Amino acid sequence: MLKVPLLDLKAQFATFRDEVMPLIEAVCASQQFILGAHTRALESETAAYCGARFGIGVSSGTDALLLAAMGLGIGAGDEVITSPFTFFATAGTIARLGARPVFCDIDPVTFNLSTEAVAAFLEHGCERRDGILRNRVTGGRIAALLPVHLYGQCADLERLGALARAHGLRVIEDAAQAIGSESAGGARAGSIGDVGCFSFFPTKNLGAFGDAGLCTTNDAALAERLTILRVHGGHPKYYHRYVGGNFRIDELQSAVLRVKLKYLDGWTEGRQRNAAHYDGAFAASKIAGRIATPRALPGVRHIYNQYVVRAPDRDALRAHLADRGVGTEIYYPVPLHLQECFAYLGHRRGDFPEAERAAAECLALPIYPELERAQLDYVVESIAAFYSATA
C-alpha cells in the first residue's frame, strides 16, 4: 500500500541540508542568538518578497497578530471584524487584548471573509456617534478589519481595503498561510493592510525549525513602534514609553528561514502543479462533481498552503482514507463563534451558516511539493473508491 502523509518535511530538508547546517554551526560559534545580522537580513528580504517596505521578525504568527493589534492601539472597548472560519489565533489575539471579535460570514467559494457580509454589517450593524463608528448592539468602537488569507488564497484585499478606508478602519492581514500569494489586483499578501502577519510554523509554506513569525508594514512610524513593542516597549533599552512584550525571533530561525526563502518560489510551483494535477484527475474521475475542488479566483496567485475539498460524508471519507494510508486534516472543525471560550459573545448555531457548512464539509488533502504523481493519483483513486462504494 502506498503511504501518502498529509505533510512530510524530511525530503525537503535533504535538499538544503548542506546549505543550512554550516549556518547553524556559524550562529552557534558566534553565540549571537537574539536579533543579529541574519534577523536584519531576513526582515528586509522577506519584506521585499512580500512587496512591503518593512519587516519585523517575531516569535510566532500568533505574536505577529498580537504585536500588530498592540501597535495599532487596539484594546478594551474596541471591536475587530474577522472571519469565524480560521485558526483560533486570529480571534484569540483580539480577545487577549480585551477587544471583541466581531464575526462576519465567509464566501462559500474561497472560504475567506465575505466582502458582502462585512459591507452589510458596516451598513446595518454599525452607526457613527460623535464621529466614531460603533456597533449598534454593543456600543463598541469598530477599530479594525482582520481578513485571513485562508489556505493560501488572498481575501478580497482590494474591496475589503476600500471598505476599510471608507469607514476609517485599520486593516490587519492574517497572512499566516499566504506568503507570496497575490490578490486579483496583483498585490502580495502583507502589502495592502496596515500590517501583514506571517507565521513560520513548520507546516506553513515557509517554515522554520520551530516557532517564528514576521510583521510587514509600509508605515515607517508603525514599523518603529512594532520594533519597540517587540522588546517590551523599551527605547532606549530600559526606558519604557509603552508596555510591550518579548516577541523576538531567534537568530537560528532567521538563518534557517533565509536559506529556505530562496527555495520558496520553487516549492510554491510544486504545490500549484500538484493542485492542477488533482483538479484534472478529479474532473476526469467517475466521481466528478461528488466533491468540490478548491477554486482559485481569476488573477490570484494561490500558494496552496492547503488543498481543501468539500466532501459529503466527510468524516467517513476521512476514516476510509486513513485506512488506505492517506493523511488528511480538518481545518477547522468548529467555527470560532461556536467555541466554548467565546460563549460570552452570545452566538448560536445558524448565525454564520457558510462557516458552519465549511466546518462540516472541508477536508485538506496532501499537497506538499515533493509528492509524486503516483501518490496524487492514489489519493484520487482512494476517494473515488469511497464514493463509488456508497453511490
Ligand SMILES: *Cc1c(COP(=O)(O)O)cnc(C)c1O
Ligand atoms: C498558523 C496560523 C496562525 C498562527 O501562527 P503560529 O506561528 O502557529 O503562532 C495564525 N493564523 C492562521 C490563519 C494560521 O494558519
